[in-house]
Amino acid sequence: MAKPKVLFLLSPGWNALGKDSFSHDSYEAVIHGRDDYAPGDITYFSGFRPAPGFLKTLPNLQAVFSLGAGVDAFLVDPEFPRHLPLTRFVNPTLAHEMAQYVTMHVLIAHRGQREFDAAQASCEWKQRMLARASRDTRIGILGLGDIGGSVATSLLPFDFPVSGWSRTRKDIPDVKSYAGEGEMDAFLAASDYLVCVLPLTPATRGILNARLFAKLPKGAVVINVARGGHLIEDDLIAALDSGHLAGAVLDVFQVEPLPVESPIWKHPKITATPHIAGITDPMAARDYVVDCVARAESGKPLPNLIDVGKGY
Ligand code: NDP
Numbered sequence: 001m002a003k004p005k006v007l008f009l010l011s012p013g014w015n016a017l018g019k020d021s022f023s024h025d026s027y028e029a030v031i032h033g034r035d036d037y038a039p040g041d042i043t044y045f046s047g048f049r050p051a052p053g054f055l056k057t058l059p060n061l062q063a064v065f066s067l068g069a070g071v072d073a074f075l076v077d078p079e080f081p082r083h084l085p086l087t088r089f090v091n092p093t094l095a096h097e098m099a100q101y102v103t104m105h106v107l108i109a110h111r112g113q114r115e116f117d118a119a120q121a122s123c124e125w126k127q128r129m130l131a132r133a134s135r136d137t138r139i140g141i142l143g144l145g146d147i148g149g150s151v152a153t154s155l156l157p158f159d160f161p162v163s164g165w166s167r168t169r170k171d172i173p174d175v176k177s178y179a180g181e182g183e184m185d186a187f188l189a190a191s192d193y194l195v196c197v198l199p200l201t202p203a204t205r206g207i208l209n210a211r212l213f214a215k216l217p218k219g220a221v222v223i224n225v226a227r228g229g230h231l232i233e234d235d236l237i238a239a240l241d242s243g244h245l246a247g248a249v250l251d252v253f254q255v256e257p258l259p260v261e262s263p264i265w266k267h268p269k270i271t272a273t274p275h276i277a278g279i280t281d282p283m284a285a286r287d288y289v290v291d292c293v294a295r296a297e298s299g300k301p302l303p304n305l306i307d308v309g310k311g312y
């Protein structure tokens, strides 16, 4: 029997990887942009951000395996074949990388490391105490799923009081759980650092806006590692410039790559990184695709299926 064909759309960061990295005995790997193929021969698609309308051109597609944890790029495509099963990449190493990124930036801001960097540049010996003890510095995490949960537990050993907000209530030891719209204001009022790890859905698009910032304590820091579509960038800059917010760390942007003319690049209170907080490991990605294909071919349930109605 002919093997199923899996079409891989590789992220630019994976361009140096050979086809071997994605091949397996159980399927024929086809690399978009490198291999010739007939659209009608493709059984499964695996990738991160296909161009809108692209998946519709594969008439015999049976399932889609996202190589990212977030699937918003698939679901914003009005022509995405919504009847197909769509899975997402869930992986402990990815969650740990995201937790490392957030923990590192919370600690840099909490300890005032940017001031020490500036002092070193001018050979200044400038000692000072911490502005605030960890036990008095409250961290709030928007989204307490696979990644948000990992971020929360990574921050606990430093003595920060940690809470999270999600749609449904969570039971993570030592992490205070707020759930639903009705508990959001109380959650925000208790977040000196606000970390966004929500999926981008119609319900969460633009959630980081002027109204939300006004509900944070004065001097709060916002960290967005989720999606650029969560953040109204002009509202953030206004809240930083007015002094209401003390700083922001952004890994994701409305437009990626972040355009050179964006004021974000040079804003003194913003740290910006190029969507690298958590990077899908190609070997783990291949294992995930192998597992998905095996299950799909034997009629077993697929892992980490997206509820297309909810958007995550
Ligand atoms: P999950 O699906 O595991 O978790 C999502 C969390 O958000 C859940 O706790 C969910 O609540 C909550 N949530 C969703 N919608 C709402 C809502 N309307 N109101 C309140 N809570 C809501 O996702 P992951 O943790 O795996 O990933 C989160 C996001 O991180 C991804 O979608 C992606 O955008 C981003 N990401 C960014 C990376 C980067 O490099 N910058 C790398 C990897 C991921 P409930 O549990 O109650 O359903």
Ligand code: OXD
Residues within 6 Å of the ligand: 067, 068, 069, 070, 071, 278, 279, 280
């Ligand atoms: C993801 C990402 O969603 O890398 O996995 O942003």
